[in-house]
Amino acid sequence: MATQNIKPDQTRFSEDDVLRQIEQAVLDHRLAPGTKLKEVQLANLFGVKRGLIRKVLTRLAHSRLVDQTPNRGAKVAKPSVKEGQDLFATRRVIESAILETLISRAEEQHVERLGRMLDREQKAYLRGDTERALALSVDFHRELARMAGNSVLEEYLNDIIRRTPLVILTHLGVDEHNRCRNQEHEAIVDAIARRDVKTAKKVMNQHLLHIESKIKHKPEKPPADLAELLRPHGVEQPA
């Protein structure tokens, strides 16, 4: 009675899996704004039913990562310049509040943990693994939010983080995009360790304004091949 499946481990993706895969693809700058997301194509790609994809697209639209037009399907969202500016301005507000809350509650172990995260980020950067460094840099901001302990602030920051790559890709050249600078992260952790709210906020604001100041219009990119862009990240691919 040995396993008789021709195709081994035909495990399909769950709804949340698919959602996360697409979110991650946006986060990694693999999915360009404006890319058409066809239901059957995605369903085949992930080995799931179309209904599943349909639900995922609705959810993505709800968090403004996708634009849905009746009878014409879904495209990766292309935030306007205005939306980009509002997003960055709000991010400054949220990250400031996070720092304020965090510093009022921070303990030694928190600072230590942040220090270890900085190390990892720095190492990834030094060995030339910029993709990993970028991911760790995002994690750094997320971790600040988590440590602050306000679930709503955390939720909003995560929302902004998810939407930001689309702003950058739509209005900035890819190469223009400077990832978070490690030294600025270091300065923030230093300020937290000293419980210096004012400095922490100031550095964070500079940090964010630096990217924000670059938002301007740039020419379009051609639509890319979905199958290629979404393929091999994170969760294992079904046979």
Place this chain on the structure above:
Amino acid sequence: MATQNIKPDQTRFSEDDVLRQIEQAVLDHRLAPGTKLKEVQLANLFGVKRGLIRKVLTRLAHSRLVDQTPNRGAKVAKPSVKEGQDLFATRRVIESAILETLISRAEEQHVERLGRMLDREQKAYLRGDTERALALSVDFHRELARMAGNSVLEEYLNDIIRRTPLVILTHLGVDEHNRCRNQEHEAIVDAIARRDVKTAKKVMNQHLLHIESKIKHKPEKPPADLAELLRPHGVEQPA
């Protein structure tokens, strides 16, 4: 060839209609936290297909107005005390940022418009129409956000406003719930007119802390009759 429909004007609700009806019911404190939301019941109530209801419930769950459990359906959410505190704390952050932005951009016409809103709110209150006064009070906060001109801040404030009634009903007695005091709204408009950011924020914070300080546990309420609670508000009822 006269209209031969037995049931006249059998217009059904759209997905957005249904969504708004339920959101409004929450906002009006007509839907208690924990109320079971059965798909067929809602479908019959609104005269729509179950699939429509299904999508609406998913969207409501996404904005945390509803809790969905696999195979066990959807209930009106019951935010924890912690979530309530986080919501209020974040609201102070967001409303502060809104005031700051608004005052930096406010023009005479904005202040005039706010003044007229205060009048209407006051009149509703004086003639004893507290339900209307409450709605106008919510509108006041929304209008500040709209005038500030940051779509993301506006989005987040609206999110918080939608979720707040559930916190209040879950953890405060209904009668304990003091609606926004008109005089505090007046003080805020005064400060805006004087471009006094500091005072505006201070009054707003007092205003919000006043409600927040009351959050504490209180006994459950029995589940109520859905059909009754959702019936006759806003959009016309289909035959």
Place this chain on the structure above:
DNA sequence: TGATAAAATATTGTTAACAATTTTATTATT
């Protein structure tokens, strides 16, 4: 009675078939 098990009912979850619409390809006309 009270507890447990079994059956019946109710509710949610999934899917495949079809309908409606849009997009692409083809043909006809100038």
Place this chain on the structure above:
DNA sequence: AATAATAAAATTGTTAACAATATTTTATCA
């Protein structure tokens, strides 16, 4: 060749039937 009209294909939207699961009711037994 360009344009417009038509037909074909592709894509999205809807639904009803069924499957899976949970809940309630009834029956059984100590």
